[in-house]
Amino acid sequence: MPKKHQIIEAAIRVFAREGLEKGKIADIAKEAGIGKGTVYEYFSSKADVFKAIEEHVTTGMIDVVAEVLKKPVSAEEKLRLIFSISVEHINHMGDELLIVTELLVHGARGHMFDEGTNTMVDMYSTYRELVETILIEGLQNGEFREINPPGIATLFLAFIDGIVWQYVFIKDTSNFKLLLDEALESFLKGIKL
Amino acid sequence: MPKKHQIIEAAIRVFAREGLEKGKIADIAKEAGIGKGTVYEYFSSKADVFKAIEEHVTTGMIDVVAEVLKKPVSAEEKLRLIFSISVEHINHMGDELLIVTELLVHGARGHMFDEGTNTMVDMYSTYRELVETILIEGLQNGEFREINPPGIATLFLAFIDGIVWQYVFIKDTSNFKLLLDEALESFLKGIKL
Amino acid sequence: MPKKHQIIEAAIRVFAREGLEKGKIADIAKEAGIGKGTVYEYFSSKADVFKAIEEHVTTGMIDVVAEVLKKPVSAEEKLRLIFSISVEHINHMGDELLIVTELLVHGARGHMFDEGTNTMVDMYSTYRELVETILIEGLQNGEFREINPPGIATLFLAFIDGIVWQYVFIKDTSNFKLLLDEALESFLKGIKL
Amino acid sequence: MPKKHQIIEAAIRVFAREGLEKGKIADIAKEAGIGKGTVYEYFSSKADVFKAIEEHVTTGMIDVVAEVLKKPVSAEEKLRLIFSISVEHINHMGDELLIVTELLVHGARGHMFDEGTNTMVDMYSTYRELVETILIEGLQNGEFREINPPGIATLFLAFIDGIVWQYVFIKDTSNFKLLLDEALESFLKGIKL
DNA sequence: GATGAATGAGGGTTCATTCAT
DNA sequence: TATGAATGAACCCTCATTCAT
CATH class of the missing domain: 1.10.357.10 (Tetracycline Repressor, domain 2)
Known part of the structure; x- marks a missing residue:
């Protein structure tokens, strides 16, 4: 699934920059260029x-x-x-x-x-x-x-x-x-x- | 000030156990045996x-x-x-x-x-x-x-x-x-x- | 329209089981064996x-x-x-x-x-x-x-x-x-x- | 605890008016004249x-x-x-x-x-x-x-x-x-x- | 100084709804 | 017509911080 991979890549960038706890799901979504809810289509939490x-x-x-x-x-x-x-x-x-x-x-x-x-x-x-x-x-x-x-x-x-x-x-x-x-x-x- | 040092020791125990973000101020207070507000008497944040x-x-x-x-x-x-x-x-x-x-x-x-x-x-x-x-x-x-x-x-x-x-x-x-x-x-x- | 009736039947089963608020549109679609979007072909909300x-x-x-x-x-x-x-x-x-x-x-x-x-x-x-x-x-x-x-x-x-x-x-x-x-x-x- | 009772009273008013699911914790707080977080001081959820x-x-x-x-x-x-x-x-x-x-x-x-x-x-x-x-x-x-x-x-x-x-x-x-x-x-x- | 009740900004998560295919 | 991926408003809950006592 390319979208899932795309989100992981975005998450890595966000977490690398902000930290695991400070990095928000909203940040990941924005970084991946998708909506916040879409992250939850590919990850349960x-x-x-x-x-x-x-x-x-x-x-x-x-x-x-x-x-x-x-x-x-x-x-x-x-x-x-x-x-x-x-x-x-x-x-x-x-x-x-x-x-x-x-x-x-x-x-x-x-x-x-x-x-x-x-x-x-x-x-x-x-x-x-x-x-x-x-x-x-x-x-x-x-x-x-x-x-x-x-x-x-x-x-x-x-x-x-x-x-x-x-x-x-x-x-x-x-x-x-x-x-x-x-x-x-x-x-x-x-x-x- | 011994109280301040006491709080730091408690904080270290809490953060070592829970992590920097997951460790709560309330946990530190409890670990130090003092009130939550007291932490703020010695630390601004x-x-x-x-x-x-x-x-x-x-x-x-x-x-x-x-x-x-x-x-x-x-x-x-x-x-x-x-x-x-x-x-x-x-x-x-x-x-x-x-x-x-x-x-x-x-x-x-x-x-x-x-x-x-x-x-x-x-x-x-x-x-x-x-x-x-x-x-x-x-x-x-x-x-x-x-x-x-x-x-x-x-x-x-x-x-x-x-x-x-x-x-x-x-x-x-x-x-x-x-x-x-x-x-x-x-x-x-x-x-x- | 038989499809509309089919959806109502499914909805009744779902809502009876889960409650009006807890029952999701997605549940109804699954119960009716159709896609989520199809529910909206027959019902506006x-x-x-x-x-x-x-x-x-x-x-x-x-x-x-x-x-x-x-x-x-x-x-x-x-x-x-x-x-x-x-x-x-x-x-x-x-x-x-x-x-x-x-x-x-x-x-x-x-x-x-x-x-x-x-x-x-x-x-x-x-x-x-x-x-x-x-x-x-x-x-x-x-x-x-x-x-x-x-x-x-x-x-x-x-x-x-x-x-x-x-x-x-x-x-x-x-x-x-x-x-x-x-x-x-x-x-x-x-x-x- | 009078505050707890106060919140229950407010909650009853809100839920009676809005329904169990539609009534929000924020509504209860407002109805009770307290902050949202205060509700959680008396109730866990x-x-x-x-x-x-x-x-x-x-x-x-x-x-x-x-x-x-x-x-x-x-x-x-x-x-x-x-x-x-x-x-x-x-x-x-x-x-x-x-x-x-x-x-x-x-x-x-x-x-x-x-x-x-x-x-x-x-x-x-x-x-x-x-x-x-x-x-x-x-x-x-x-x-x-x-x-x-x-x-x-x-x-x-x-x-x-x-x-x-x-x-x-x-x-x-x-x-x-x-x-x-x-x-x-x-x-x-x-x-x- | 010491306290803990009160607070609300902030964030994770849900889900009705939309729309391109 | 049928679909389900995408969306974001909405809402529960957490917790650092404040402040009256």
Whole structure:
């Protein structure tokens, strides 16, 4: 449904600009160039819009990263790919990251839009598991030294998350790319045999 | 004024639990064991409470870290201290981190509680500058190799921020400490001569 | 037009179930198995549907009762017929009575769906007048004793209305029929010479 | 709480005039001479106001009638008292009867304002039971002939309900009182030995 | 100072109605 | 003729803020 997608796009712009709570349904409608009531033709409530945004954001992320797992390359190379893909993705998100952050905080509080599911937090766990899978793979095929996969996975995520924050605060990060590569190499050197 | 501080503490508990927007003034009053109107004897508005929380949180952080700068130890040692102090601080904050995150997002949007100042974002900049100062110091006294101070400072902050996120999501991080030390050593090795 | 009648039937089912205000045009369309816009091909507004239901309900009632007046039987027999026809009618209406009640209340408030006419209340008056006519007839031809026609007519209506309520609340009234007949006889005995 | 009662009074006036659904909370506030929000200081929702009105109306009715049961008079006299009290009560209610009717219809549909209780319908049942109790009493002490208490109770209620309707439609019922007495006597004569 | 009853602007949501297809 | 997507006025309810006590 293209209209539904159109509304999600408008909602993302509004929420990125105003915040999840301050962004009004009326704003979204105006941003999408439609009437207020039309939003409710596609979403049952504001929380439903939040949920849709969560899905929109997480699907893109997890799918692309999961794809990496299937590639016939070394574990090390997989980590490199995940890293570059993630950074690339973050770079493309721009102010959407503010929404993602709010959604993560919301989820971290245990609050939910949907009874029983915590999409954003689940996505985070899935992401961590994907990384862990790669680490175990590299451990088993002798690429990596005797590491603790869950801990290293957490460290890897911390690395990526930390970078997100810098993007959020320093909008222009062009001259930051080289450092990231260096840091990644340093990280990989640390876990390789 | 101890009553004012009492209200801030109550506000932090409420906002950590409910979120900045969902947390009501009435909740804070109840949490503090006082009347709703009394909150307004000490704060002019809800935004004023936010501002006070920002100050409360940042002051603690910056002061302690700034103290490190004055110590008569090597730049490397200063970074180690800042790192451990920060991690310790993060560890103590617990769910307050959720508030800090919301405040940072708020600030990143350019929204302000107070005309003209962006406390949280300023704190962030100050923090970065402190680290940069140490890096330049280490660079000048020959401790570090030919590095790019702003970039490395950003990387250092990214490292710390990333860790915050892990604390937010994995509440028990006890067996994560060793990894952090290892990672810090790896980081330091990368910039030392 | 059979489609129009089809919609009225659907509307009656919906309004009986949900209430006049809570029953939505969309519900009626779904109940009638047609599109929402189609309802507006046959009715200009929701009030227009109400009006049509009023007419549907009252026409059935008044016509049948008016028919009795023309019969070449005694006044007493006419009252008996009206009574049994009315009770029969009430019995057939079932939950439609809830709608009738709502419409009567609406009319009693002086609210109207149509500028200038108060169908339901008019029907009520007509009904009373029919009964009054019979009473006067019986009075003139010496069947009844010196009664006050308007008052007795009101009492007669009260009797029927009261029965409606019992049907509304006690859905099964099968073993109630005998009592009604007895009560009617008692009533007639009271006005006969 | 006098303010709460004040709001109920205002609500009754508004709902009697406008109808349960058409009467707005804002109307009630204006009618009571208070702010819209103040209504919510005393009632949690519009349904809660409905519930309060139900209780306000039913309490007055049942209590007074129940009192009759305890009197040391014959069953016949009790019925006479209940009848006159009820008619008196109905007479005093005026347009409140329109609200009562709407509430009864609402209850007859099985809709509820409060999970699990159907105040208005319960009141109705209680009323019927009180009458039944009196009938059984009169049956046992030889006052009444071999009657069917539930059926006669229903007939008695039908009689009263029917009168309500006439009050609703013919506002001035002054010259109607005599007829009622006559009708009551006729009714009592029918069940007496 | 402390309080909490009162307030009303504001926002989420519903639904009768319209109209292009 | 039939449709249902689109609309926005209307209304319930929330909650920051005020102020009389």
